[in-house]
Amino acid sequence: MEETTVKENNKLKTGIFSGSFNPVHIGHLALANWLCEFAGLDELWFVITPHNPLKKRDDLMDDRLRLELVEAAIAGYPKFKASDFEFSLPQPTYTIDTLRALEKTYPDRQFHFIMGADNWASIKRWKESDQLISDYPILIYPRKGYEIQIPKDYLHIRTVDAPLIEISSTFIRKALKEGKDIRFFLPEAVRSLL
Ligand SMILES: Nc1ncnc2c1ncn2[C@@H]1O[C@H](COP(=O)(O)OP(=O)(O)OP(=O)(O)O)[C@@H](O)[C@H]1O
Numbered sequence: 001m002e003e004t005t006v007k008e009n010n011k012l013k014t015g016i017f018s019g020s021f022n023p024v025h026i027g028h029l030a031l032a033n034w035l036c037e038f039a040g041l042d043e044l045w046f047v048i049t050p051h052n053p054l055k056k057r058d059d060l061m062d063d064r065l066r067l068e069l070v071e072a073a074i075a076g077y078p079k080f081k082a083s084d085f086e087f088s089l090p091q092p093t094y095t096i097d098t099l100r101a102l103e104k105t106y107p108d109r110q111f112h113f114i115m116g117a118d119n120w121a122s123i124k125r126w127k128e129s130d131q132l133i134s135d136y137p138i139l140i141y142p143r144k145g146y147e148i149q150i151p152k153d154y155l156h157i158r159t160v161d162a163p164l165i166e167i168s169s170t171f172i173r174k175a176l177k178e179g180k181d182i183r184f185f186l187p188e189a190v191r192s193l194l
């Protein structure tokens, strides 16, 4: 997305970065930071997903704790917000339903869904994927091993060349279980709550 100060319909451009964040780590944070500072978003909300419809619940920390960890991680940076919006939606939550509900609740914002190239590759498995793709601006960032192909007529779907730290929450959980000292992979405020 090009950097711009002109907002469509005067609405705030709000990035929706949703996921399990089990726990949040510097990979998520650096990407989100980059999207706000270099990709034209006014703000970005971390939406903590209680239950991803395509993932097992094994090893999932309590919803409130995952929210608290994100809150601790982002404290002090004004463009970020931690959101429990999906906690009160029917479970499991589907992104199209979340975006529709967000739009109704916050008419002063234009929501941009943030998606990794890995998720884009399997978008056809998502609920009402055609509708999701046609109705919402989407920012796709690269993930290792995935090519990004976007049909030509979808002008509201853009790729961003964000620098990435290729780590996962699975890696973090495993390393912590094994007693590794991975202090530089998590903000201190998150580590102290785990
Ligand atoms: N290293 C990373 N850099 C940028 N984005 C990431 C990174 N890891 C995951 N994401 C993205 O962040 C969102 C939320 O992450 P989520 O916690 O669900 O994934 P994860 O870290 O891969 O977790 P897990 O290993 O538990 O599957 C997803 O859209 C995911 O694609």
Ligand SMILES: O=C(O)c1ccc[n+]([C@@H]2O[C@H](COP(=O)([O-])O)[C@@H](O)[C@H]2O)c1
Pocket: 018, 019, 020, 049, 051, 052, 053, 054, 055, 093, 094, 095, 096, 119, 125, 126, 127
């Ligand atoms: O709407 C769907 O059908 C759908 C299918 C798979 C994943 N999602 C959402 O995509 C977000 C990121 O997913 P993941 O697997 O990368 O953590 C998370 O909020 C999921 O609920 C949504």
